[in-house]
Amino acid sequence: MSSVTKSEHREPRFETDGTWVGASVRRREDPRLVSGRGQFVDDIALPGMAHAQFVRSTVAAGEVVDIDLTETRRTPGVLAAYTAADLDLGDITAILERPLSEFVPTDMPVLARDRVRFTGEPLAIVLAEDPYAAEDGVEAARVTYSASTAVVSDDQALAEGAPLVHDNAPKNTLLDVSMFATDGIEDVFASADCVVDVVARSARQNALPLETRGVVVSWEERDEQLLVRTCTQVPHQVRTVMARCLGRDERTVRVVVPDMGGGFGQKCVVGREEIAAGAAAIRLGRPVKWIEDRRDALSAAFLAREQRYEARAAFDSEGRILALDADIVCDMGAYSCFPFSAGIEPLMASAEMPGVYRVPAYRVRGRAITTNKAPSAPYRGVSRPQYVMVMERLFERAARELDLDPVEIRRRNVITEFPYTGVNMVTYDPGSYLEALNLCEELVRAEGWYEFQREAAAQGRTVGIGYCCFNERTGYGSDAFAKRKMMVVPGFDLSEIRMDTSGSVVVTSGTMNHGQSHETTLAQIVATQLGIDVAKVKVQQGDTDRITYGWGTFASRSVTIGGSAVSLAADRLGVKLRHIGAHLLDTEIDNVELHRGTVRHRDDHERAVPFTDIADAAYLRANRLPKDTEPGLTETASFDTPGDGTFANATHAVVVELHPGTGKVEILRYLCVEDCGIAIHPQVVEGQCRGGIAQGIAGALFESVTYDAQGEPSCASFIDYKVPTASEIPDVEIHHLETPCAFTESGAKGVGEGGTIGAPAAVLNAVNDALRPTGIELDQTPITPETVQRALETLDTLEPQT
Amino acid sequence: MTDQHLITLTVNGADHELLVSARRTLVDAIRHDLRLTGTHVGCEHGVCGACTILVDGAPARACLMFAVQAEGRDIRTVESLGAPDDLSDLQTAFADNHGLQCGFCTPGFLMLAEGFLSENTSPSRDEIREAVSANLCRCTGYQTIVDAIEDCAARRCQSHGPAGDAAGGSCPGRTRPQHEPRPA
Numbered sequence: 004m005s006s007v008t009k010s011e012h013r014e015p016r017f018e019t020d021g022t023w024v025g026a027s028v029r030r031r032e033d034p035r036l037v038s039g040r041g042q043f044v045d046d047i048a049l050p051g052m053a054h055a056q057f058v059r060s061t062v063a064a065g066e067v068v069d070i071d072l073t074e075t076r077r078t079p080g081v082l083a084a085y086t087a088a089d090l091d092l093g094d095i096t097a098i099l100e101r102p103l104s105e106f107v108p109t110d111m112p113v114l115a116r117d118r119v120r121f122t123g124e125p126l127a128i129v130l131a132e133d134p135y136a137a138e139d140g141v142e143a144a145r146v147t148y149s150a151s152t153a154v155v156s157d158d159q160a161l162a163e164g165a166p167l168v169h170d171n172a173p174k175n176t177l178l179d180v181s182m183f184a185t186d187g188i189e190d191v192f193a194s195a196d197c198v199v200d201v202v203a204r205s206a207r208q209n210a211l212p213l214e215t216r217g218v219v220v221s222w223e224e225r226d227e228q229l230l231v232r233t234c235t236q237v238p239h240q241v242r243t244v245m246a247r248c249l250g251r252d253e254r255t256v257r258v259v260v261p262d263m264g265g266g267f268g269q270k271c272v273v274g275r276e277e278i279a280a281g282a283a284a285i286r287l288g289r290p291v292k293w294i295e296d297r298r299d300a301l302s303a304a305f306l307a308r309e310q311r312y313e314a315r316a317a318f319d320s321e322g323r324i325l326a327l328d329a330d331i332v333c334d335m336g337a338y339s340c341f342p343f344s345a346g347i348e349p350l351m352a353s354a355e356m357p358g359v360y361r362v363p364a365y366r367v368r369g370r371a372i373t374t375n376k377a378p379s380a381p382y383r384g385v386s387r388p389q390y391v392m393v394m395e396r397l398f399e400r401a402a403r404e405l406d407l408d409p410v411e412i413r414r415r416n417v418i419t420e421f422p423y424t425g426v427n428m429v430t431y432d433p434g435s436y437l438e439a440l441n442l443c444e445e446l447v448r449a450e451g452w453y454e455f456q457r458e459a460a461a462q463g464r465t466v467g468i469g470y471c472c473f474n475e476r477t478g479y480g481s482d483a484f485a486k487r488k489m490m491v492v493p494g495f496d497l498s499e500i501r502m503d504t505s506g507s508v509v510v511t512s513g514t515m516n517h518g519q520s521h522e523t524t525l526a527q528i529v530a531t532q533l534g535i536d537v538a539k540v541k542v543q544q545g546d547t548d549r550i551t552y553g554w555g556t557f558a559s560r561s562v563t564i565g566g567s568a569v570s571l572a573a574d575r576l577g578v579k580l581r582h583i584g585a586h587l588l589d590t591e592i593d594n595v596e597l598h599r600g601t602v603r604h605r606d607d608h609e610r611a612v613p614f615t616d617i618a619d620a621a622y623l624r625a626n627r628l629p630k631d632t633e634p635g636l637t638e639t640a641s642f643d644t645p646g647d648g649t650f651a652n653a654t655h656a657v658v659v660e661l662h663p664g665t666g667k668v669e670i671l672r673y674l675c676v677e678d679c680g681i682a683i684h685p686q687v688v689e690g691q692c693r694g695g696i697a698q699g700i701a702g703a704l705f706e707s708v709t710y711d712a713q714g715e716p717s718c719a720s721f722i723d724y725k726v727p728t729a730s731e732i733p734d735v736e737i738h739h740l741e742t743p744c745a746f747t748e749s750g751a752k753g754v755g756e757g758g759t760i761g762a763p764a765a766v767l768n769a770v771n772d773a774l775r776p777t778g779i780e781l782d783q784t785p786i787t788p789e790t791v792q793r794a795l796e797t798l799d800t801l802e803p804q805t
Numbered sequence: 806m807t808d809q810h811l812i813t814l815t816v817n818g819a820d821h822e823l824l825v826s827a828r829r830t831l832v833d834a835i836r837h838d839l840r841l842t843g844t845h846v847g848c849e850h851g852v853c854g855a856c857t858i859l860v861d862g863a864p865a866r867a868c869l870m871f872a873v874q875a876e877g878r879d880i881r882t883v884e885s886l887g888a889p890d891d892l893s894d895l896q897t898a899f900a901d902n903h904g905l906q907c908g909f910c911t912p913g914f915l916m917l918a919e920g921f922l923s924e925n926t927s928p929s930r931d932e933i934r935e936a937v938s939a940n941l942c943r944c945t946g947y948q949t950i951v952d953a954i955e956d957c958a959a960r961r962c963q964s965h966g967p968a969g970d971a972a973g974g975s976c977p978g979r980t981r982p983q984h985e986p987r988p989a
Contacts, residue, residue, distance in 0.1 A: 033900035034889035036908030039843015039882065043909065046842035135828065213847050213855060213943045214909045264845070264909025265943050297848040518907030518944045686903045690945060694906060697946035721852035721941075728938035729947035758946075 023527040023537050024749060027686035031522040031542075032262075041262040044217040044234050045294045052219070053082050055280050055293040056137035058127040058144040059303060060119035063153035063375040063714025064166070067117055067126065067146065074143035075129055080136025083287050084129045084144070087114035090282045093248040095273060097344035098490040105180050106346060107172040109373070111338040113248055113278045119148065120168055120337035121375050122715055123303030128279045130287055134294070153375040153714030157311055157332050160372045168337060168373040177335060177345040178371035182353045183427060185364035191326040195317035199400040203393045203782040205763070206707035207309035207334070210382040211726065212517075214264020215300040218277040221290035229256050229281055234263045236271035236515050237555035240342055240491075242547045244273040245281050256281075260545030263517035267698070268381035269305050270517070271557040272340040301724055302716040306708055307382030309334040310348065310389045316397040317364075322405050322412040326364035329356060329393070333386070335371045336378040342491045343381060345371035350487050352386040357425050358394055359436045359474045359652060360416045365426040375714040381557060383698060384475075384759040391473045395764035396782055399771065409768070410444045413472050431474065434652040435740045439676040440472050442738060443654040446674050452658050460776075465661040465795065466671070467773025471765035474652040477679075477753025478563035478746060480644030493554040495643035498568035500529065500576045502636040504622050506600060506614040507539045510572065513553010514565035515545050518694075519755060520687045521561055525569050527683055528749055532573035533580070534597040535614070542569075551639070559753025562683060563649060563744070564642055570748035571640035579636060583617045586629040642748070649744045651752040653677035655696070655761040659769040666792030668704055668770055670733040677757055678740040681750035688754050689737050695758020697732045702759070703766035703784050705731070812876045816841065817885040825872045832856040832867035834875075835882060843883035843912045847941070854940030857913035858882050864920035864939070883912035886919065895919060895957045904953035906944030913940050918954045927962055927976070930955055 035041050058070070072084040094110035115124045126146060131137035154160045154168055160175035168175055192198055218233040229251075235241045238258040246253040263270070276293055284291040295304065314329040333348040340347070349369030357365060402412040417440060418425075421433035447453070452468055459466040476483065481494030500510045510529050516522055526540035543549060554560070577597055584602025585592040588610050595602050603611035618636055620627035625634040658672040675692055682688045705725040709717045718724040743750035763784050770791065771780050779794040808827045813820050816839060823838050830849075835841050835858070847855030849868045856867040859881040887893035892900070895918060905911040914937060921928070921936045928936070933954045934947070942950060962976035 027903075029900060030903070032908065033905065034892060036905055036911055037883075037892060037896040037899050037915065038887055038889050039841070039884045039912050040889055041908050042842070043845070045836075045846065048837065048840070134833075135826070211943060212909075213853060213907070213941065214845070215847075262909075263907060265907045267943070294846075297850065297853075520906070690903045690906055690949065693946035693948055694944045695946075698943070720850055721848055722850075726941055726943075728941060729934050729951060730938040732947050734948045734951075735946060 023530045024681065024683050025685070026527070027684055028523060028527065028537055030520050031526060032520065043214055043262050043264055044219060044232060047219045047232055047261065049219065049221055049290040052290040052292050053130040053132070053287060054134040054137045055283060055291050056129050056134065056141045057125040057276060058129060058141050058146065059299070060115065060122055060124040060126055062119060062148045062150045063122045063155070065119055065148040065150035067115060067119060068149050069147040070126055071145040072127060074145065075140040078136065078140045078143050080132040081140040082130045082132065084127055084140060085283055085286060086127045087112055087116045090114065090279065090286065092278065092282055093250065095244055095248065095275065095278070095341045097339040097341040099344050099346050100488040100490055106178045107176070109169045109172060109177065109339055111275065113275045113282070121377050123299065123377055124337070125275055125279065128283050130283055130291060155374055155376065155710050155712065155714045157334050157372055160374050168375060172373055175373050176370055177339060177373050178349055178369070180349065180353060181368045184366045185426060188326050188328065188364045188366050191364050192315070192317045192328070195325050196320040197318040197401055197404050198315060199397055199404060200315035201312065201393060201396045201400065201782050203312045203314070203396060205308050205310050205389045205392070205702065205784045207306050207376070208382065208702055208706045209301060209304065209306055209708055209724065210267035210269035212265030212267055212269060215295035215297060216270065216274055216276065216304060217294040218280045219290065219292045220281045220284040222285060226257070227255055229285065231256060231258045231277065231281055232261060233258060233277050234270055235260055236266045236517060236557055238515060238545050238547050239513065239552055240555065241273050241277065244341060245278055248278045249282060258547045260515060266517045267383045268307065268385070268557060271555060272305060272343065272380040297721070298719045302719045303377050305340060305380030306336060306377050307379050308389065308702065310386065312389065312393045314393050314397060316401065318401045318405065320405065322401060322407045322415050324360055324362055324416050327357060327362045328366045331367065331369045333371050334374050334376070336374055336376040338378040340378055340380040342489065344489065345373070346487060347381055348379065348386045352390045354427055354429065354486070355387065355476065356390040356394065357427050358391060359418055359472050360394065361418055362426050376710055383695065384756045387473065387475060387756070387760040388699060388702060388763045391471060391760055392764040392767060392784070395471050395768055399768055400780070410440065410470060413440055413470070417472060430647045431650050432745060433742050434474055434650055435678045435742050436472065436474065436652050439652055439654040439678055439740055442740070443470065443656045443674055443676045446738065447656050452672065465663070465773045467659050467769040467771065469657045469659070469765045469767065469769025469772055471655045471761045471768065473760050474650040475559065475757050475760055476648050477559035477651050478644040478648035479558050479560060480564065480648055482646055483644070483648045495641050496553055496565045496568040497551045497639065497641045498572040499551060499637065499639045500572040502576060502614065502618055504615065504618045506618055507541070508533065508535070509541045509543055510569055511543045511550045512565045512569055513550055513555065514561040515556040517556065519556065519561060519691065520684060524562060524683045524687060525566060528566055528570050529573045532570060533577055535600050559755035561753070562749070562751045563747045563753045564644055566683070566751060567642035567748040568640055571642055572638050575638035575640055576636060579638060580614060580617055583620055583628060583632060584612050587612045587616065587620065587627065644746050649746050649752050651677070651679045651754055651757055653757050653761055655765040657765040657769040659766065659773055661770065661773050661791050661795060663795050666788030666790070666795065668786060668791060670700070673733050673735045675735055675758070675761070676738045676740060677754065678742050679754035680742055680744040680752040682739065682741070683749060683751055685739070691754045692737050692758045693735050695756060696735050696762045697727065699759040699762020700732060700766060701727050703763040703786060705785055707785050810873050812873055814872065814875055814880060815878070816880045817882060823872065827871065827873055829872045830868055831870040831872045831875050834872035835867060841882050841884050845909055845912060847910065852941070854917060855910050855913040857916045857940060859916055859920050862920065862923060864917045881916070883915055886915060894960055898953040898957035898960065902949045902953040902956055904945065904949045910940060910942045914942065914950055918957070922954065922958055922961070926958065928958055
């Protein structure tokens with residue numbers, strides 16, 4: 004572990020030592036994006052293109068008696084309208100290979116047939132000359148339902164005799180797994196010096212990419228292909244499901260992803276609408292565009308985060324944790340998402356809840372339940388914002404009980420010896436858990452926040468300081484995903500690299516950029532490896548015809564796994580360049596090295612041959628190649644993380660002030676000490692942290708998707724769904740530690756999700772620290788102004804603080 | 806569908822004749838009729854600000870105006886700022902400060918900032934933060950957007966002088982965020 008001064012952005016060092024890794028170079032994607040020349044899905048227009056909108060269910064639960072599209076089809080501008088019966092499509096079904104007692108697979112029809120399970124569920128697709136007419140057509144549709152009682156909460160879903168959302172899922176339970184149960188754990192609780200418990204809840208949230216979902220589909224006769232231009236994080240998986248639902252060979256479907264306006268996990272599952280649009284394009288014989296409007300995105304797109312924890316922890320008198328026991332219920336809404344299934348949240352939470360702490364005994368039950376609400380998909384952080392929040396609440400509570408400093412109790416429990424295999428059978432690679440915690444506390448002290456808190460209290464102000472300590476697995480390879488028993492196992496990535504006769508390079512990656520700067524960071528890896536200017540490298544992603552295969556971008560896997568595949572491919576190309584170069588220099592391969600666009604003799608630098616000459620031999624004058632060498636300069640490589648993958652870590656600290664009268668939580672200071680191993684592009688790393696923290700604060704203080712008792716979503720606009728703006732999100736200061744990853748080619752660990760994971764717990768702890776004089780502790784997010792105000796009102800009945 | 810209107814829209818200094826229905830929004834006319842797709846649509850109800858353009862020099866939501874309402878007005882979109890190989894100072898500041906990630910909200914923020922900086926040539930960091938709270942970004946956490954606008958304002962001031970005074974006169978240096986604890 005080494006420490007790097009904060010914000011020390013190194014300039015490109017190519018001129019001095021030929022390395023680009025570690026430099027905050029100008030992003031390759033920026034010029035087009037800041038000039039409005041990016042191309043997003045809705046920017047695509049094809050001749051003869053029809054516009055699609057969906058007739059969506061207006062009831063949360065019930066039988067579909069009749070769908071009458073007569074008026075829809077008569078609406079001016081409407082070209083066609085199709086129901087499930089018209090399109091005859093296969094279902095989307097996510098499967099975990101577990102016994103039926105543990106997991107119940109459920110079918111998600113592309114368009115609902117005889118039954119609807121949430122308000123907003125698509126029933127029919129309407130195609131029109133323009134989007135306005137398509138909406139007219141949707142309005143003219145008449146659907147008759149026989150509505151039944153909607154199941155809208157976890158309590159209701161699990162109650163005896165509750166109506167079933169899926170007939171084949173008893174107790175509305177899609178997954179019920181008790182993954183760990185240490186023998187004798189009850190005895191540990193019985194004899195412990197201190198036992199604390201917490202009942203925590205987190206609200207349903209919308210990942211809410213600014214660009215809504217959307218797709219443009221056209222049948223390309225010459226290629227015998229359905230060309231699907233869609234904003235997805237997982238192009239190859241969309242191709243697979245599209246082909247299966249349509250009953251076609253995969254080669255007849257090509258998925259191409261243009262610029263993408265964010266995803267955050269919502270776009271890493273296969274959506275029904277894109278499949279329906281594909282089927283409609285074939286049936287209509289015209290290209291079809293569907294752009295989700297914000298109302299649909301808020302009410303019917305994939306959601307996440309609604310979880311309930313009943314957890315307790317046992318400690319000895321020194322504050323060392325002895326046992327952890329948790330019952331986790333995740334409300335996954337109406338359907339399992341593909342490919343991750345309804346298991347995504349409870350399995351993640353069950354497997355990883357002990358986090359950065361040495362927990363000797365562990366018992367956990369994780370359940371996914373189904374309700375009549377929009378279905379859930381992964382969202383940045385997946386369950387970790389929740390279980391980290393619960394763990395941190397347990398430690399804070401134990402610290403209070405034992406009269407220990409909240410940082411000290413963490414210090415006594417964080418893992419310090421690596422590799423460490425936990426009670427959860429997960430092996431952690433080296434990290435800087437203790438160092439990050441210590442540095443973060445040091446910074447808070449050095450800035451005088453504890454004095455500030457005391458002085459503020461003397462003036463009757465309510466200020467709190469909160470911490471959060473966590474790690475995040477960022478390199479889930481096939482081994483790690485296989486533990487979940489998914490029928491499709493993500494993990495590896497493939498990369499192909501090719502150099503042309505001008506010496507410039509195209510490298511493909513199965514990952515998918517939607518804001519994480521892959522076009523730049525992956526190019527930096529290749530440029531460093533080959534010793535060429537980063538401007539010579541083009542990164543290609545998001546085209547299933549050009550990219551052999553890939554698992555897309557989620558779980559912070561792009562630089563760890565995608566970057567390693569890219570690096571290995573570049574390495575192979577480097578070997579071929581040296582092989583040909585040595586031949587042209589009339590020497591052995593071991594005598595030559597890559598240097599600034601040339602292959603040169605190690606001992607005699609004057610003897611060098613530029614890459615352009617090597618490429619010339621490889622393509623234009625193959626007679627100059629060594630006898631054993633194939634023409635061309637194309638290499639491929641794959642990478643898969645072994646074992647349990649790699650873990651990044653961080654500590655966050657927050658200072659808040661609670662405002663009497665309004666209940667507002669004002670963030671006065673936000674500090675983050677993170678360790679993602681080697682930072683390829685420090686500015687991008689900080690951008691990922693800050694963006695993640697903003698979404699974490701959103702979860703802590705603002706965002707909540709709510710439904711009424713009938714299952715009607717009550718936040719279908721930005722008026723009701725409160726997304727924080729620049730006025731609510733503070734500046735965040737970031738400090739870096741570097742524990743290079745031993746698994747990845749670059750030494751980098753992923754950094755996409757950490758901010759989102761740490762912020763809710765840190766903010767909640769800070770608020771609770773501020774509320775300490777009231778004796779009230781909050782364990783739910785979002786923390787609403789009403790809750791804070793009610794808690795503050797109790798202060799009036801207390802003695803003034805001195 | 807039937808109430809078509811022949812209008813002239815002046816966008817980025819060029820006049821365009823268009824036949825539009827009364828209900829066609831200005832942002833749809835700009836994006837789909839004029840094929841200026843830099844202006845984005847994020848919510849269609851005036852909250853996210855992805856569609857922010859300048860109308861007669863002031864930031865406006867193109868999703869909340871009908872195309873027919875824009876006749877005779879001077880409209881500017883992100884395409885007027887600069888091309889990829891010739892970026893404006895504001896665009897450059899966004900790139901330099903990592904003021905964008907996915908880039909979807911960026912044109913809206915750029916036009917918002919362009920309008921704001923023409924009104925307030927030497928804004929404080931707090932004023933910038935308040936101004937940009939008109940728009941939503943889901944990637945950056947806003948800090949680097951504020952940095953970018955602050956950076957651009959400082960650079961403009963250095964090259965033109967505060968409010969047109971002698972160059973560099975009393976330009977505020979770019980103020981990094983102050984994190985000192987507040988006075989008790």
